[in-house]
Amino acid sequence: xxxxxxxxxxxxxxxxxxxxxFDTELVANIQIDNTRDKQHGDLACNVxxxxxxxxxxxxxxxxxxxxxxxxxxxxxxxxxxxxxxFINFFISQDATQAIIGKVLEQAExxxxxxxxxxxxxxxxxxxxxxxxxxxxxxxxxxxxGASVSNLLAAAGYDVxxxxxxxxxxxxxxxxxxxVWLRYLxxxxxxxxxxxxxxxxxxxxxxxxxxxxxxxxxxxxxATTVMAGLHTDxxxxxxxxxxxxxxxxxxxxxxxxxxxxxxxxxxxxxRDDIKHDLHGFGVDYENWFSERSLDQDDQINRAIAxxxxxxxxxxxxxxxxxxxxxxxxxxxxxxxRDNGQTTYFASDIAYHLNKFERGMDTVIxxxxxxxxxxxxxxxxxxxxxxxxxxxxxxxxxxxxxLYRGEERxxxxxxxxxxVTLRELREEVGKDASRFFYVTRKAEQHMDFDLELAKSExxxxxxxxxxxxxxxxxxxxxxxxxxxxxxxxxIGLAQLDKLSxxxxxxxxxxxxxxxxxxxxxxxxxxxxQVAHYLKDLAANFHTYYxxxxxxxxxxxxxxxxxxxxxxxxxxxxxxxxLLGVDAPEQM
RNA sequence: GCGCCCUUAGCUCAGUUGGAUAGAGCAACGGCUUUCUAAGCCGUGGGUCGAGGGUUCGAAUCCUUCAGGGCGUGCCA
Numbered sequence: 001x002x003x004x005x006x007x008x009x010x011x012x013x014x015x016x017x018x019x020x021x022f023d024t025e026l027v028a029n030i031q032i033d034n035t036r037d038k039q040h041g042d043l044a045c046n047v048x049x050x051x052x053x054x055x056x057x058x059x060x061x062x063x064x065x066x067x068x069x070x071x072x073x074x075x076x077x078x079x080x081x082x083x084x085x086f087i088n089f090f091i092s093q094d095a096t097q098a099i100i101g102k103v104l105e106q107a108e109x110x111x112x113x114x115x116x117x118x119x120x121x122x123x124x125x126x127x128x129x130x131x132x133x134x135x136x137x138x139x140x141x142x143x144x145g146a147s148v149s150n151l152l153a154a155a156g157y158d159v160x161x162x163x164x165x166x167x168x169x170x171x172x173x174x175x176x177x178x179v180w181l182r183y184l185x186x187x188x189x190x191x192x193x194x195x196x197x198x199x200x201x202x203x204x205x206x207x208x209x210x211x212x213x214x215x216x217x218x219x220x221x222a223t224t225v226m227a228g229l230h231t232d233x234x235x236x237x238x239x240x241x242x243x244x245x246x247x248x249x250x251x252x253x254x255x256x257x258x259x260x261x262x263x264x265x266x267x268x269x270r271d272d273i274k275h276d277l278h279g280f281g282v283d284y285e286n287w288f289s290e291r292s293l294d295q296d297d298q299i300n301r302a303i304a305x306x307x308x309x310x311x312x313x314x315x316x317x318x319x320x321x322x323x324x325x326x327x328x329x330x331x332x333x334x335x336r337d338n339g340q341t342t343y344f345a346s347d348i349a350y351h352l353n354k355f356e357r358g359m360d361t362v363i364x365x366x367x368x369x370x371x372x373x374x375x376x377x378x379x380x381x382x383x384x385x386x387x388x389x390x391x392x393x394x395x396x397x398x399x400x401l402y403r404g405e406e407r408x409x410x411x412x413x414x415x416x417x418v419t420l421r422e423l424r425e426e427v428g429k430d431a432s433r434f435f436y437v438t439r440k441a442e443q444h445m446d447f448d449l450e451l452a453k454s455e456x457x458x459x460x461x462x463x464x465x466x467x468x469x470x471x472x473x474x475x476x477x478x479x480x481x482x483x484x485x486x487x488x489i490g491l492a493q494l495d496k497l498s499x500x501x502x503x504x505x506x507x508x509x510x511x512x513x514x515x516x517x518x519x520x521x522x523x524x525x526x527q528v529a530h531y532l533k534d535l536a537a538n539f540h541t542y543y544x545x546x547x548x549x550x551x552x553x554x555x556x557x558x559x560x561x562x563x564x565x566x567x568x569x570x571x572x573x574x575x576l577l578g579v580d581a582p583e584q585m
Numbered sequence: 586g587c588g589c590c591c592u593u594a595g596c597u598c599a600g601u602u603g604g605a606u607a608g609a610g611c612a613a614c615g616g617c618u619u620u621c622u623a624a625g626c627c628g629u630g631g632g633u634c635g636a637g638g639g640u641u642c643g644a645a646u647c648c649u650u651c652a653g654g655g656c657g658u659g660c661c662a
Contacts, residue, residue, distance in 0.1 A: 040605070044604090044605085046603095046604060049604080049642070082605075083605050084642060084643075169661085170661070171661085171662055172662090239661095318660055319660095329587080332660095336660040338660080342661085342662090367656095368589085368655080368656055369656055369657065372658060395656095397590075397655080398656085438598075438599090439598065443590095443598080444591060445598090448597090459624095462624050463624070463625085466625075467625090469624095473621065473622060478621085514601085515601085530598095530609080533599095533609075534609085540625055540626065541626065543622095545627095549620090549621045550621090585622075
């Protein structure tokens with residue numbers, strides 16, 4: 001409809017140019033807005049105001065001219081010039097009612113578009129270290145990333161969802177050592193657990209399973225294990241202590257058995273994360289292993305590639321990437337003086353790999369604490385000859401957790417955290433996913449667990465689901481009374497839908513495609529959440545004001561067509577947010 | 586110190602990319618059901634859009650200064 005109106009205005013302007021009323025050089029940026037107040041019609045255009053300066057004329061005069069030259073249209077019943085020079089359009093009921101047939105015909109495809117056709121985009125999100133279960137802090141990134149992915153798919157993009165598994169590096173070695181020490185405890189050794197190890201119960205569970213599988217084969221005497229280590233905190237250095245333990249584990253177990261312990265932790269936690277996310281309605285096309293980069297020597301290749309371009313130099317025994325040449329504050333080490341590559345080097349290789357896999361655009365959903373990282377990663381891409389604009393980083397602010405007044409601290413290491421699984425069990429998948437995604441990502445968010453639980457009945461997601469379920473109930477009621485809904489009869493009688501509540505609902509439905517397009521374009525799933533609340537409100541108002549299960553067959557079917565169109569849009573929208581659309585509540 | 590993000594009703598948040606009288610939900614108050622789900626509907630009250638200055642026909646939105654809050658600023662991952 002907006003496009004139709006814009007065309008009418010463009011034609012009017014062209015006519016005026018031809019007749020010499022407007023300068024032919026005049027370029028009009030025609031923007032059609034939905035009106036806030038129905039007294040201003042249904043759609044409004046501010047083109048007269050934007051043209052006023054260039055045309056050196058009073059905007060109301062310009063509006064007058066445009067209105068006088070608008071081609072006739074069945075969809076428009078009236079135009080008005082209002083305020084400083086807005087042109088307001090009143091849309092005919094026929095044109096509005098047509099949306100119902102469109103929705104019913106396109107069904108689950110309604111609202112989709114092809115703006116991203118032929119474009120490959122990867123969305124990488126969550127990517128939490130596999131050193132422990134996901135906690136509620138990860139939930140927001142999961143909900144956001146999944147919804148953005150769905151939106152992009154709805155806009156026609158070829159979307160790949162990816163989880164980057166940090167299965168290399170020191171944190172994972174600390175986990176392996178933690179697992180092994182717990183294993184030793186279960187094998188009967190007396191071990192003082194390191195303060196810097198992973199304390200969570202899940203480590204015990206993994207160790208127990210390892211013990212069941214491997215028996216005492218991986219056992220060494222506590223005295224041998226602990227001999228000659230740096231002392232732990234508080235007297236000693238907890239970092240040195242844990243590093244010594246890792247080294248001890250590696251030397252006592254040998255490569256193969258150490259890998260066994262390491263993988264026991266990694267596999268168990270990765271699978272747990274996978275299951276957890278699946279239960280949260282989040283599934284990935286690809287789980288990318290950081291370690292695979294190293295195995296394929298991709299890290300060294302990436303460094304070599306930077307080196308060829310002359311962006312790497314040596315200083316104090318280390319290799320540095322000259323990121324300052326690309327806007328970074330300081331240069332960054334890619335290979336340490338001990339010969340080990342840095343995490344950043346892995347990241348360079350990883351991002352290079354993404355683009356080598358043929359992605360046109362890569363979207364990274366990162367926690368807000370990683371923002372300092374954006375510049376250097378983009379710098380690396382530019383240095384490698386890849387347009388940094390093809391990497392889009394979406395920062396998701398942390399949810400600050402409260403239990404009533406009390407702030408809940410989150411730490412994987414100490415084992416004191418609320419897991420995503422607990423949240424799902426306490427609050428429910430639908431409510432938590434909706435809650436996360438209702439706030440826009442860059443907005444700080446307070447998440448009160450008590451409130452989320454206690455108010456779960458007042459949670460807006462139920463309001464929408466309830467609207468959906470109510471319509472499903474109507475269908476059941478009609479079937480019971482042998483008055484089954486007949487779409488064709490209803491579609492032929494749409495002109496009977498002229499109540500204010502009906503018009504409002506139809507107009508709201510008509511907005512859906514542009515909401516989806518806009519939300520996809522801007523990566524803002526919260527727009528969908530807010531839209532659905534408004535749609536549900538329109539429906540509830542209608543439902544309370546008018547009855548659908550009535551004797552009048554024509555009116556009944558017409559109203560049911562409208563209800564079914566509303567139901568379809570709610571189902572489509574909820575699907576994008578990963579929320580179920582229940583048939584009864 | 587420097588950099589990024591944020592500040593809108595008592596609380597939690599929207600605000601269609603610069604448009605008309607700034608909106609929802611929760612909380613408060615008053616109404617609605619012998620009839621399709623009251624997890625609903627209708628109504629009332631509630632604002633210096635953090636503060637000042639600027640840009641223009643027009644600013645919550647753009648620029649600037651300041652205040653407050655969050656995060657970052659490793660040869661950690």
